[in-house]
Amino acid sequence: MAQKIAVIDYGMGNLRSVSKAVEHVAGDAEVRVTDDPTFIAAADRVVFPGQGAARDCMAAISEHHLNRAILRAAESKPFLGICMGLQVLMGYSYENNGTELLGLFDGRVKRFDGLAMGDSGLPLKIPHMGWSPVHQVTTHPLWQGIDDRSRFYFVHSYRVVPEDISLIAATTDYGVRFTAAIARDNLFATQFHPEKSADVGLQLLSNFVNWAI
Amino acid sequence: MGLAKRIIPCLDVDAGRVVKGVKFVDIRDAGDPVEVARRYNDEGADEITFLDITATADDRETIVHVVEEVASEVFIPLTVGGGIRKAEDVLRMLNAGADKVAINSAAVFNPSFVKEVTDRFGSQCIVVAIDAKRVGDHWEIFTHGGRKPTGIDAVEWARKMADFGAGEILLTSMDRDGTKIGFDNNLTRAVAAAVPIPVIASGGVGELQHLVDGVKLGGADAVLAASIFHFAEHSIGEAKRFMADQGIEVRL
Numbered sequence A: 001m002a003q004k005i006a007v008i009d010y011g012m013g014n015l016r017s018v019s020k021a022v023e024h025v026a027g028d029a030e031v032r033v034t035d036d037p038t039f040i041a042a043a044d045r046v047v048f049p050g051q052g053a054a055r056d057c058m059a060a061i062s063e064h065h066l067n068r069a070i071l072r073a074a075e076s077k078p079f080l081g082i083c084m085g086l087q088v089l090m091g092y093s094y095e096n097n098g099t100e101l102l103g104l105f106d107g108r109v110k111r112f113d114g115l116a117m118g119d120s121g122l123p124l125k126i127p128h129m130g131w132s133p134v135h136q137v138t139t140h141p142l143w144q145g146i147d148d149r150s151r152f153y154f155v156h157s158y159r160v161v162p163e164d165i166s167l168i169a170a171t172t173d174y175g176v177r178f179t180a181a182i183a184r185d186n187l188f189a190t191q192f193h194p195e196k197s198a199d200v201g202l203q204l205l206s207n208f209v210n211w212a213i
Numbered sequence B: 001m002g003l004a005k006r007i008i009p010c011l012d013v014d015a016g017r018v019v020k021g022v023k024f025v026d027i028r029d030a031g032d033p034v035e036v037a038r039r040y041n042d043e044g045a046d047e048i049t050f051l052d053i054t055a056t057a058d059d060r061e062t063i064v065h066v067v068e069e070v071a072s073e074v075f076i077p078l079t080v081g082g083g084i085r086k087a088e089d090v091l092r093m094l095n096a097g098a099d100k101v102a103i104n105s106a107a108v109f110n111p112s113f114v115k116e117v118t119d120r121f122g123s124q125c126i127v128v129a130i131d132a133k134r135v136g137d138h139w140e141i142f143t144h145g146g147r148k149p150t151g152i153d154a155v156e157w158a159r160k161m162a163d164f165g166a167g168e169i170l171l172t173s174m175d176r177d178g179t180k181i182g183f184d185n186n187l188t189r190a191v192a193a194a195v196p197i198p199v200i201a202s203g204g205v206g207e208l209q210h211l212v213d214g215v216k217l218g219g220a221d222a223v224l225a226a227s228i229f230h231f232a233e234h235s236i237g238e239a240k241r242f243m244a245d246q247g248i249e250v251r252l
Helices: A016-025 A037-042 A054-063 A067-076 A198-209 B033-043 B057-071 B087-096 B105-109 B112-121 B154-163 B185-194 B208-216 B236-245
Strands: A004-008 A030-034 A045-048 A079-082 A107-111 A128-136 A150-156 A158-162 A168-174 A176-184 A187-190 B006-014 B048-052 B078-081 B100-103 B126-135 B138-143 B148-153 B168-173 B199-202 B222-225
Touching: A004 A016, A004 A037, A004 A067, A016 A030, A016 A198, A016 B057, A030 A037, A037 A067, A045 A067, A045 A198, A054 A067, A067 A079, A128 A176, A150 A198, A158 A176, B006 B033, B006 B057, B006 B199, B006 B236, B033 B048, B033 B057, B033 B236, B048 B057, B057 B078, B057 B087, B078 B126, B087 B100, B087 B112, B100 B112, B105 B112, B105 B138, B112 B126, B126 B154, B126 B185, B138 B154, B148 B154, B154 B168, B154 B185, B168 B185, B185 B199, B185 B208, B208 B222, B208 B236
Parallel strands: A004 A030, A004 A045, A045 A079, A079 A187, B006 B048, B006 B222, B048 B078, B078 B100, B100 B126, B126 B168, B168 B199, B199 B222
Antiparallel strands: A107 A158, A128 A150, A128 A168, A168 A176, A176 A187, B126 B138, B138 B148
């Protein structure tokens, strides 16, 4: 039977790119953009995207009554967080004068300080927007077929700082060395956007769709 | 290795068709935005920008379908500009699969519009496009394709748009647009130094060295060009290798 993949929709931004990219690599799987906790609970895999501000994301998750569905999926089946879908797994964000997050992992979400200088003699721009090399610091099935330090597409002003550094699956340098991806058991989450990262991004999504835990 | 400078081909789309002729020998339909976008993606474009120049309201809906189709097949960031006047226009483009929406005249006529849409959709997806022309010792914003002066200082304006939440500035020199003599690097530098957000240089590229100059002299975070890529004078890959040879970090 074809597998079911839920792309969690809590009203924060356009999920078309994510769902199309997953469909592109998922063969005959049923890929559904959904806020239905029943479908999420029944799905074989879950993709948790997100964009926008931390407070809005948390409010939207609550409004859609998805807190438990997200946390359960994150603890029980192949789960891929993307961008805000990584950040809200932490405990606390400094965004919007401080926002409590889902708290699956101890850690904070901090803004780039804007003090580091770039190579053009101007301060590094915020958001960090564009293609940066991702340094794989663990071996992981989701890195299969992807060269270390391949460039992925980022767009973000905040970065996660997990307390348990053994969570870190990749780092990227942008004025500061930050966490580009985390991995724990059945969960993988990226600060970058695999759905916008051309071939290497599709490779990562394909690895996720085929990830056997 | 750090963040790569981005190379962005720009396509003018009129009623769903690419205009200003894109000439690739091996492309079946050079007017088809999907085919052209796929081609640029294969060549290694870091993003693609569509500028909708459709004049009539009836035909404007077609850009939505173009974006939908491209977003289903091309997995790099897509920006759409042209005729964006209301929050609903932004929403339609984002829902169709655009990652960013460029706002130009509507921002000039109603600056709080930028605030409204960055609050609602997030800074990351709002690009403010600025058409600037040299007037005396500074640059001014022009609207209507560079015909109407506004008296607004371009550098001040860029700063204000960044304050209003814009995620990026797409900066076009109307003095250089179409001239093929290179970007106005002084303009780019002035704006890039004034705002904390990324700046895309546009207008005037005629040869690969101009792309290098836009980054090295202008301090641009990304460079946008149309005809130099459309007429297959140079592929994106060639442009990137040329820039890399001159010490600029690009995604190869």
